[in-house]
Amino acid sequence: MAKRCPCGVGSRYRECCGPLHRGEEAAETAVRLMRSRFSAFAMEDEAYLLATWHPATRPERIGFEDGTRWTRLEIVRTEGGGPDDDRGLVEFRAHHLTGTVPGEMHEVSRFVRQDGVWVYVRGRVS
Numbered sequence: 001m002a003k004r005c006p007c008g009v010g011s012r013y014r015e016c017c018g019p020l021h022r023g024e025e026a027a028e029t030a031v032r033l034m035r036s037r038f039s040a041f042a043m044e045d046e047a048y049l050l051a052t053w054h055p056a057t058r059p060e061r062i063g064f065e066d067g068t069r070w071t072r073l074e075i076v077r078t079e080g081g082g083p084d085d086d087r088g089l090v091e092f093r094a095h096h097l098t099g100t101v102p103g104e105m106h107e108v109s110r111f112v113r114q115d116g117v118w119v120y121v122r123g124r125v126s
Contacts (some may be wrong), residue, residue: 006042007035008073021048026118030081030088030111033118035073038094042070054112054121068098076106086113 005016017039019025020032027033033052040048046062053059072095081088088111096103109123 006039006070006073008038009035013039021045026116027052028083028118030085030118031075031078031090033111033120034075034090034092034109037120038070038073038092041094052119054114054119057122065098068096068103070094070096081111081118087111088118 002012002014005011005013005018007017009016017036020027020036021040021043027036037049037052039045040052041064044062044064046064049062050058074093074095076091076093077089078091079089081090089108090111091108092106094105094107096105105125107123107125110121111118112121113119
C-alpha cells in the first residue's frame with residue numbers, strides 16, 4: 001500500500017509533497033508550500049525546510065524535538081498567497097504527539113514570492 005502524504009490532502013506522498021521535496025516542482029501557492037513544509041517537519045527533512053525559508057529569517061539548522069510526531073495539519077484560513085500574488089498568509093493548527101501526549105501548535109505564517117518561488121518568512125505562534 002502506498003504511503004499517504006503527511007500534509008493531509010489524501011494523496012500518496014510520492015505524488016503530493018514528494019515532487020516538491022525532491023525539487024522536481026515548486027509550490028504554486030503559499031498554502032501548498034505550507035502543506036509541503038508540514039510534511040517536511042513530519043519527515044524531518046531539514047534540507048527542504050531550510051531551502052524554502054526566506055534567507056533573511058532562515059535559521060542555521062532546524063531543531064527537531066525528540067519524541068514529537070506531527071500527525072495532522074489543519075488549515076484555518078488564508079489571505080493572498082495565490083498563483084498571481086506576491087505575499088500570502090496561512091493560519092494553521094499542526095497537531096502532534098509527544099510520546100502519547102497530544103498537542104497542537106497554532107501559527108499564523110507569512111510567505112512571500114522571491115524570484116518567482118514561494119518561501120516562508122516567519123510565523124506568529126499563539
